[in-house]
Amino acid sequence: MTDLSFRGTGAMRLAGFTSPVVGWTLFAVACYLALPLARTGRAFLPLDYGLHPVVLGPALHWLVVVAAVAVTLVYGRPASSGPQVRRRADRALLAILVGVAGLGISLFAEAAPFGFGALGAFLGLAIAAGAALSEGNRVRGDAFTGAGIVLCLTFVTLFITYPLLMVLRSAVWVDGTLTLAQFAKTFSSPLFLFVSNRFTDVDEARQVALWAAAGTAAGTAFGLWQTRTTALPRRLVLVALWLVGGAIGGWAVGIMLWGRGALPSTLLVAVIVAPSATLLGFALALLGQRTNSRVVRGCLGVASVLPFITPPFVIGFSMIFLLGRRGLITYDILGISPFANPLYGIVGVSLSQILGLAPVAYLIMRGSLNSLNPALEEAATTLGASRWRVFRDVTWPLVRPGIAASLLLASIESISDFGTPLVLGGDRNFLATEVFLALTGRYSQSEASVYGVVLLLLVLLVFLASRWMLGVRGFATVTGKPASGAFLPLPRGLEWGLLALAGLWLAFILSLYGVIFYGSVVELWGINNTLTLRHYVEFRNTAWPVVWYTIQLSVASAIPAMMLGGLIAYLVTRHRFWGRSYLEMGSLLSFATPGTVMGLAYILAFNDGTLLMTSTSAIIVLALVFRNMPVAIRASMSGLAQIDRSLEEASATLKAGSGTTMVRVLAPLLIYPLLAGLIFAFVSAMTAVSQIIFLVSAGRNVATVLLLSRVERGDLGVAAAMASVLIVLLLALIVVLLIASRYLDARNRGKGLSI
């Protein structure tokens, strides 16, 4: 058997019409010719042939056909040498760009909402352009890689960068002029910042000034001390910087304590919540890692999942049941007068956020602790250090990067949180809720945008500060060898203290969730405690269709989020190309951007013109895809970091293209990170509220928004029933997936998947 089928590959194979460049260009032109180019109104992608390109008459978009003809002609001649192949691909790329420009300009000039034809043509041309980039050797990699890069860059630009730029534009572009008037107006509004209150005895402005002065003094002193070894001119600059920093810091503390309005409230809560949640999470993680009790570990594991599957404001809502003006604990047991109840405002929001974010901190700190090498602690013990010394000198310095990461995430989440302040904010206002209230209550797009910009800047500031604080990456103690040895057990007293803390925390969480369930099976919470299933029946009749629709949307968004996340992670870690860091930063930005700002951005970007998509399911799905994709990216990236590149190189030398390699080699090895990304994307889609509250429309409501409106309407029984069903549903899903992954794991270990 002599087989010559592997001969004649290479450049010869690129000749003629088998190139993906030609194929996808023809696909684009086929879509363009067979389907209506545009549509009218908000109906999503109807087949209205009145808007077929031929019916529309001569226009720039006919260039698509010209481009396709040009590409076909260019590829009609075979190219055998490298430079010829290159030139051919470059010419085709030029033609494709002309086609894209023609189509884009004519659509945007008409402000006509895109139709199926335009969508297909754009996708086809983008893929063809990617393939041409790869054939012309402008991008190192095959057509799959080239197309993946072009598509990912387009998506990130269109669905992350562009909407956020629209927020900025709307903030500075009022009634057709470029102005900072809206900023001035918002910044001077008492809703944003409010210091001097004429109705109190204290002179708040003076207090704030005192704090600022104290901050300035402290900053200067610290600056002088810190730079004591620096030469003079440079020292002056540094001390001046410390002085300014101290002044700003002091002023910030002053307004947080004495001021009112969205900015100080948001900052104050973040400053309270981030360290508390981190500390609580760290304590629980330490306990979870080192306790011998399986029960404690199991409880911590389950409790750490709960916040992810709970719609964001449900904790706040059950806290009202427990600690509110007529709450079970505050009113019935402690007998606190409803007028003296401190829950609404800073206290309630902080408490609720700490409870919600402690598990997040727990997971981060658990990861950080688990990556320690136990041999380090053992080494310190053999050198004569006591358990406490080991903790202070070895464990703590090594988990500091984890602490910083947890602080960063907790403060960003606290600043972005929308549901909790909406339910528990009381007379305090917060930045994230102001975005919503400005748009839906005061009907001011530009005011909402200003709040959005402030929020975004705040989050970016926190992010940059944490980067700066972290400096270099931290200490990598991962050696690739399985760490042996056991972690030191905790000192007895510390273990008991932590156990008590964990017990208290668990009890509180249990009662919060118990209250929701109890509220769903009694007639009217606190007034009429007869048991009933009435709320579940009503839920079945009125709310179930919405929940079902939400499940469909979540599935529809989770799968593309996982796939896109995996693709971006692959491109970013395994390829070098122009725009690589933009891709990484863009997806990071979409993760860090507060949900309400993203929702606002989508409203501003997709409410009219060519990209009109509001009032459709598609816009909700897109918002969820790009919101949840970054987690899939992170998960896949850390998975990819553990896979040796020689596996992909081996696959390439065995003639597999990068698409084949991804599907056949990487995907099976990345099954856990991908699955984790999928679960996260689905669960967060189910519990999302802030990013889609603007995007829902009549007949397209989602479960969380309906739940919120039931709470606002006082339909607490049905709301509790709905919350219970959602929580049980998601918990069941997670348990099933956990068991499935155990099973998969056992099976794969037999086949040797564990690497």
Place this chain on the structure above:
Amino acid sequence: MNRSIRAEPAAVRLSGVVKRFGQGAPAVDRVDLQIAPGELVTLLGPSGCGKTTTLRMIAGLEDPTAGSIVIGDEDVTHLPAEKRDVTMVFQSYALFPHMNVRANVGYGLRVARRPRAEIADRVAEALDLVGLGDYADRSVDALSGGQQQRVALARALVMKPRVILFDEPLSNLDAKLRQHVRGEIRALQQRLGLTAVYVTHDQEEALAISDRVVVMNAGRIEQQGSPRELYARPATHFVADFIGSANSVPGHYDGQAIHLGNARIAHAQEIAPGPVSVIIRPEAVRIADDGLAARVVSVAFLGPVIQVTFATAVGAITANLPDDSREDLREGADVALAFGPRGVHLLAPVAS
């Protein structure tokens, strides 16, 4: 036998190939290399000399900064790996951990969408070839290092590559197994008539299996030739030192003989008379009644030979001597040394 795995070997030509990673000195600097069909060429050099980068450029895993690479009669310089008829055996073997032996070996054929029956036949044949016929359904984790290495080899062979590349394939095996497997690789390469490029830093391995050895240093080719040629006539001190072990002492050449201290060695070589650097292989040293005066500094027993280091007027000289040579060869003994005729070679003196 082995009808179907018989490859159609291709020639490989590298012309002026340069690879630069970022700033600084290039990793590979203007390398010209021709490999004939069916030849096994070894790239040999210390780590960081550019041999693996050169190999990866032939594979298509790195893009050359300049120069061209031709396989057969096709210019493949900028062609990605999956479009070349080249396969590679990786240092880490790079076996897919989620596939068993059969699936690993058949992967390339499945990617190429060969008929199922053909895949089964060719995989079975390739596994028989490397002596793993009974292991087809094993998980790759359940194999020893040597077996994994052979799976990687079968996976590369089954594709009937026009060129097969080896990137330090034996470095993860223990010393005994290494000798055995290198013999197998050489036998298979000869039997199947493969064009092979083999990267190693182990000079003994290179001498044992190669048709031709290319010694690389700092991104450039230092010298190439048959193993014998390189050993007998190294072109530079680097090659002399890297291939085998060598004493290098200063001497004087008058066109007929080398003057080394008080000794005179008859030697014919085309080199300018005058001061020279004399390369003496350890096995070219004998103890004689008359010759270079030397004193024994140390004696080490190596089994078949003893290694003796002498202090002489021209510097230290190390010799491998038969163990029965002289009973009284103790430290401090005074002897006379004679050299060659084989194992002595002259180089231009080291500029100092």
